[in-house]
Amino acid sequence: MIGASADLGSNSVHLLVARAVGHRLVALADESAFLGLGSAVAERGYLGRVARADLTATLIRFAAIARSAGATGITFLGTEPIRRAADGACIVADTDAIEGARLHVLSHEEEAYLTIIGVTEGLPVTHETLVVDIGGGSSEFCIVDPVHRPRAAGVRIGSARLTDRFATNDPPTQADVAAMHVAAAEAVRAAPAATPAELIAVGGTASNLIKVLPEARLDGTLTRERIATILSILAEDPAARASERHLINPIRARILPAGATIVDAILERYGADRIRVSEAGLREGAILAAEYGGLTWRDHLPDLAHGWRS
Secondary structure: OEEEEEEEOOOEEEEEEEEEEOOEEEEEEEEEEEOOHHHHHHHHOOOOHHHHHHHHHHHHHHHHHHHHOOOOOEEEEEOHHHHHOOOHHHHHHHHOOOOOEEEEEOOHHHHHHHHHHHHHOOOOOOOOEEEEEEOOOOEEEEEEOOOOOOEEEEEOOOHHHHHHHHOOOOOOOHHHHHHHHHHHHHHHOOOOOOOOOEEEEEOHHHHHHHHHOHHHHHHOEEEHHHHHHHHHHHOOOOHHHHHHHHOOOHHHHHHHHHHHHHHHHHHHHOOOOEEEEOOOOHHHHHHHHHHHHHHHHHHHHHHHOOOOOO
16 A cells, blocks of 8 residues: 655645555655744734745645655645634635545644554554654654553744744843743643653654764754753754755754754653654554554544554
């Protein structure tokens, strides 16, 4: 089966087309477009006609890529900016005309469940695991163990939101970073209580943070000490220079210091020193859930988050 999904995130709209072979996905296409949906909604409360047109054009292009790669349909996943947009119903209506596509506006819980399915590849869970998807406008937390019903919650703290609020300079000053950390620590207190054996971070924030430090890129792990080092490195250059230096999208580079403070606040919240970074997440979870759960996959997400046997 060849599946396709695209998530409409606060920073970027990201497409994945992959062949499902049991629990494994083999990527056939992987593209993203930075549309800044979250900042637009934060500024005026809605996307507006021009931004919606840009989004629809991107989704039409993504659907064509998916079809050319062999996917019979594509699942669009609406996350925080679509949940918050006053013209969210118009966004959904705009996608109705795209052949073989459907936009699902996910709840925080559904987003978290799909993320953990993507990270675990749908394999049975063997120990308590916390998966955090750090987005631009919000972060999704999901805790799963072999016995209990998965717990999920969304916290309205994200790298773009924090940057827009506190980063008065480029690069952010020490005072900016301190203010972001205080806000992040306060926000993540609302995350579910847990004592996870493993912490996993997904999303563009985490995957780009490890690009800044060679040892973090090598083992795919962030520690509190490494985060402090990354913040020091990012403080040396404005976003444009950091983008060139670390091979990061310029928009992403601007919000990366805020993302680092969120990761640090999460580690502090759970009394942990390290968090593993996974490249898999929401899009992979959607493809696997649709493959195993069929047309009614949204009804079965809590069960699917525990994993299943082939």
